[in-house]
Amino acid sequence: MSTLHKFHGGVHPPSHKAESTQMGIVRLPLPSRLVIPFRQHAGDASKPQVRVGDRVLKGQLIGSPDGFISSAVHAPTSGTILAIDVQPVAHPSALPDLCATLIPDGKEEWVTREAVDFRTLTPEELRGKLRMAGVVGLGGAAFPSDIKLRTGGHQVRTLVLNGAECEPYITCDDMLLREHATEIVQGAEILRHILASDGVLIGIEDNKPEAIDAMRRAVAELGYGFDVVAIPTIYPGGGVKQLIRVLTGLEVPSGKLPGEIGVQCFNVATAHSVYRAIEHGEPLLSRTVTITGNVRHPGNYEALIGTPINELVAFAESLPDTNAYIMGGPMMGLRLPAVDVPLVKASNCIIAASDKLFPPAPPALPCIRCTRCVEVCPVELQPQDLYWFSKAREFGKAQTFSLFDCIECGACSYVCPSHIPLVQYYRFAKSEIRVRTQEKQNADKARERHEFREYRIEREKQEKAEKLAAKERAAVAAKEQAAKTAAINAAQAAEHGVTESPKETSDTPVPAQPDAVLPKE
């Protein structure tokens, strides 16, 4: 048993987890239609591989990875592609994105699945398989797992499995750990094999004793030397850097990735889908999602990717006074702009919200610099300073105060006695800084192109002038030559009284070649 460490700050919001753990994971019936976005992961959208009207099989590739950070998207069931167009998706912008609409035929006909023994494959081959199986982080960020499995020359000594599930309401990882512990442990072994790590630490918050027991039993049964660690329940203990700190005592430096200090972290549900992808050849087609809050049957459901949220909540019977739906947890989740958006790989929880559950925030008051936010910030930032800078659009200062280390956990807003939406300010500032950086890059590129164009025009002008000069020189020389020859001929004719053909002379001037001008470096 390793010693546990602590991170700074953290909060204890009411957990509300008991409501959704009363029953096991329920598999949802086939929905009437599935809307599968081509961008379900961090990075570039996948490229459509099917056409409208195509019949697809369950597990068939419909979007192939396009770009370095990208992942594949598959048909979650067999059926016909009804449309490929822009549809509303779960995004804070409420903007639509490219999706494939699939009408299931109810036959659940699979493509040929190829199970492999992971021990016979190289890490490179396994990464390729995970990429094509569309395996992404299921904790909420949906980052393609194959990218995280590239060690980039670093030795990843420790693999951390994240089963902390620190946000209130969400219990999908808890239930998955209880019901599929063996598969998760086997998935962890595949990940450990790819990374060639020495040890595996499985961190689970101590408010999930059943999950901890199940995992300990599974590890003992399979005989792996993994460490299942009960960690104290505190929000945001499931943040990657926070969990690594608690389990190993190592701090991931600002601006660096965990892999660079020899630790890599995966969500338990990701480990489960890694297992299904490698040992059963099943791409990521469904996920466990918690549906809770203002519903009659809160619980965990296994739903196909692309299931419309309104069909999900109808199944769990949302109560009439529900006025909004939150995707994710109440701390970091996203208030859905519409309820007809599809479930995506990142959707771990849907909370039906009502005024009773989440009373509207009281109007904000000015910041009184009480620094309660500083006390709870898990990254040891100065949230009140970041707030001032972001509010005043002093982005440079915000950056020097490590704005980009902020994990947007919302602990600061949670404790703020003035009810200031702090995280909104940080998000605003971060995206403004990103836009400015991009604009600067574009401007630099435009400057370079403009300068090269001017240089090119100048060069062409020079070349033209030189060519002209050379031509003129050649003409003058030819004229002189002709005059000379004529004079000689005339002299010879005068001497001998006969005509001779003019002799070839060796000093005919060659037209001058303009020196090749090399582009400026």
Place this chain on the structure above:
Amino acid sequence: MLTALLVMAGVAIVLGAILGFSAIKFRVEGNPLVDKIDAILPQTQCGQCGYPGCKPYATAIAGREAEINKCPPGGEEGIQKLAELLGVDPIPFGGDTQLKPKSVAFIDENTCIGCTLCIQACPVDAIVGAAKQMHTIVAAECTGCELCIAPCPVDCITMLPLEEKITNWTWKYPVYSLARAH
């Protein structure tokens, strides 16, 4: 007395030599202020400032020949940054300056006759095509300067404002009500 004079003269010669040497060795090409101003300008090369590009405008600002409010693509923020750099007060745009949304040029390929006039006008070589062949804009390189519109004899170029998509969407400035103090 003489020693003192010699020492002082010697020191002066040595220091002078060092200064002279460093003046040649560390010589700064061009005016560094021009580059700093040029770095702030948006590089659209549109000429709306009345100068034939961003660099000439930067040179004019550095020489105190031009005001800092002549660059509409740079926006209010550009003026703010220039004022900060030069230590002067920011001045607003003139009354007739119109701030337009960011756009890229688009060639209607059915109308284009392949005259190459727009290619010659583009300051950043963002148009591809050849004589009597269709031309097209490389949208990623287009700065939205509108210099290609005037030379087109068939008016086949239009400016399309950049659409907001998921990929370029940004979080907005938070708007909420403050509680009234009692």
